[in-house]
Amino acid sequence: MSTIGDVAKQAGVSRSTVSYALSGKRAISDETRTRIEAAINELGFTPNAGARALKTAQTMVLGLLLQFHPDEFAPAMLQYVLPVSEAAREEGYDILMVTDPDGPRGIRRIADSDMVDGIVLLDVTAQDPRLDALRATRKPAALIGLPRDTAGLDVIDLDFGEAARILVDHLQELGHREIVLICPPHHVVERGGSYVWRFRDSAIERAARYGLQIHPYYGESRQPAIRHSVDAILDAHPKATALVVHNDATIAALPAILRERGVDVPTDLSVVSLYSRDFGEEFSLPFTAVESAADVLGRSAVTQLVRRITRSPDAGAPVVRFVPPVLTDRGSTQHPRR
C-alpha cells in the first residue's frame, strides 16, 4: 500500500498539503489539487485507518455487543443487527461485532484499547452485568432494552406497557370478556428481560380496569414444548375468546397448532400478538399485532449514539426513549360469538 508520503512525492508537494487537499481544511489551489488527485488515483492511495485514528482519536467504528442465550429464539437478534449496521454506515461508521459470552470483558477489550468510538448494547436486562463495565469506560453508549438503573445512559426501547394496553383495549372494544395471555418463557424473566413484566403487568392491570378475566402464562421457546403448553393452556380455558401472545417462538408455531385443534381464527378465537414486520412476513403470520419495530430501535440507538459522540463529550442529559408501538390490523380478531 502507498502512503501519503508516496502521494506527496508523486505530486511534488509536501505531506501536509496532500492531507489538506484530502480534508479540505485549508485552501489548496486548483492546480495542485488536480495534481494530487491524479497521484492518488495513480497510486490507489487510501489513508491508513490506524494512523488516522491515532492522531484524531476517532476510529469511526462502533462496537455492537450481542449475546446469544442458548435456548432462545435466535432470529430475533438479527432483526436488530442489520438496521444498526446500516444506520452506522450512513453516519460513516463501521461495526465491530462482539459476541463474547463474557460481555463485560468484551466491552473492556474494545473500549479500553480505543478500538471504537462508542458502543451499542443489545438485549439489555434489568441488572445487566455489562453496565458496570460500560460505565467504567468513558465511552458513549446506547442501550436497546431497559435496565433498572438508567443513570447516565442513553436508553431506547419499545413501550411494552403501551403495547399491552393497545392490545387489551382492542379486544375489550370488540367485547371480549375472558382472554389468555402467553408471555415469553419464564427463564427470560429470570435473566432480567424487563420487557416481559412491563408487558405482562400492563396487560393485567388494563384487563382488571375493564373487569376482564385474564389468564397469564409464561410460554416455551422450543418445540415440542410449545405445542404441549399451548394445548394445555387452551384446554384449561374453554370459555376464553381471545389470545394475546407475546412470544416469538409460540406465535410462529401457533398457526399449525390451531389448525390441528380445529380452531378457526378469528371465528372461534381472536388472536393478537407482538412481533416485527419482517418476522411476520418471514413466517407469513396472519395475526393482528403490535409491531416490535426492531429497525426503528436499532436505527434510533445509532443516531443517538452518534449524536452523543459528536456533540461534545457529555453535552445534554441522558435520553431514555420509549418508542410508541403501532397496531397493524390483519383481521385476526372479531366480536366473540358468545
Place this chain on the structure above:
Amino acid sequence: MSTIGDVAKQAGVSRSTVSYALSGKRAISDETRTRIEAAINELGFTPNAGARALKTAQTMVLGLLLQFHPDEFAPAMLQYVLPVSEAAREEGYDILMVTDPDGPRGIRRIADSDMVDGIVLLDVTAQDPRLDALRATRKPAALIGLPRDTAGLDVIDLDFGEAARILVDHLQELGHREIVLICPPHHVVERGGSYVWRFRDSAIERAARYGLQIHPYYGESRQPAIRHSVDAILDAHPKATALVVHNDATIAALPAILRERGVDVPTDLSVVSLYSRDFGEEFSLPFTAVESAADVLGRSAVTQLVRRITRSPDAGAPVVRFVPPVLTDRGSTQHPRR
C-alpha cells in the same frame, strides 16, 4: 486513558522497558517487572489498538462480509456469523462486520485502509462481483461458497454434490422408485448460488444411474407461495413416494402443509432434506437430513484465514475444501407402501 508513557513514568522506567515487559520479547528483571505491573494495574492501562496496529501492521481484526438479499431466508445467515465470530475470538481476532449492499465497495473500504488483517466472505456466488475487489487488495481471504474461478483463493463449502448422492442413495436403498426434488428458489440460481445446481445436478444424475424417476422443481421462499407451490407439486405427482427438499423456507413450512393435506410421514411419504442442526432444533423439524454444518464451515474458514495471515504471506497453495456431509436419521423415511 493512560498511555505507555504514563506507566513508564509511574514505574520509573523508560517506555521501551514497559513495552518489553508487556510483550516478553526481551528479558526484564523480576523487580522492575513487578513495578511495571503495579503501575499498569494502578493506572488501568490498556495499549492503544490504533498505535499498535500502526507500528506492527497488524490490526487483529477480521472483516466479515455479508449481504442480505431481499426475499431470502434471513435466519440462515446468522448460522454462519456466530461460529465465525467465536472462532475468530479464539484466535485472538475481532470481527468487523460489513453489510454494505455494495460489496466491492465495502471490501475496498476496510481493506485499503488497513482496518483488517483478512476477510471472510459469506454466501459467495459463481460470479461474485466481490472477488475482483478482493483480488485487487492484497489481503488474505477465505470464502464460504464456491465461485466459478477459485484461482488464488481459499474456499470452503459443503460438498453439496455428495449431499445429494447420500440422500438419493438412502431413498434408493429403501426401494423408492419415484421421487420429487424441491430446490431453492430459482432466483438463487440466477444470482449464481452454485450450491443449487451442484445439489440438483448430482441428485438427477444419481437418480438416473439407478433408473429412478425424479421430478426436480425450484421452490419458493415466502408464504403463501410456498404452500401453493408444494401443493401443486405434490398434486402433480401422486405416485411419488419420496420428497427431497433442499430449501430452508419450504422445509420449515412443510410439517404444517403435510398435516393439512393429511399426508403422514413416513407412512404416506418419505421426506429427506438438507439443513443445519440448529435450524432443525429451532423449528423442531422431524426429518432425516444431511447437516449443512454452518458452524463447521464458519470455523474452518476462520482457521484457514488465520493460517494464511500468520504463515508468511503466500506460503502454500490456495485451498479448496469441500466438507463431507453427514446424514442424521430422524426416522422420516421407510419402504414405500406400493
Place this chain on the structure above:
DNA sequence: CCTCATCGTCGAACCGGTTCGAAAGCCGTG
C-alpha cells in the same frame, strides 16, 4: 587483572497520518 559475553535498560527512530505556526509569493494601497 583484563577481556568478553550476558543481562537489563535506555534513547531514538519509526509507523502514517493530522495540524499548527510560519514563510514565500503576490496583490493593492498610501
Place this chain on the structure above:
DNA sequence: CACGGCTTTCGAACCGGTTCGACGATGAGG
C-alpha cells in the same frame, strides 16, 4: 517603494505504541 494582508505551501511536532542499536553493570574465564 515600503508595507500590510491574503493565499498557498511547507516543515516540524505529535498521536502511542514497537523495535533496533547501544551502553553500563555484572560475572565468568584465561
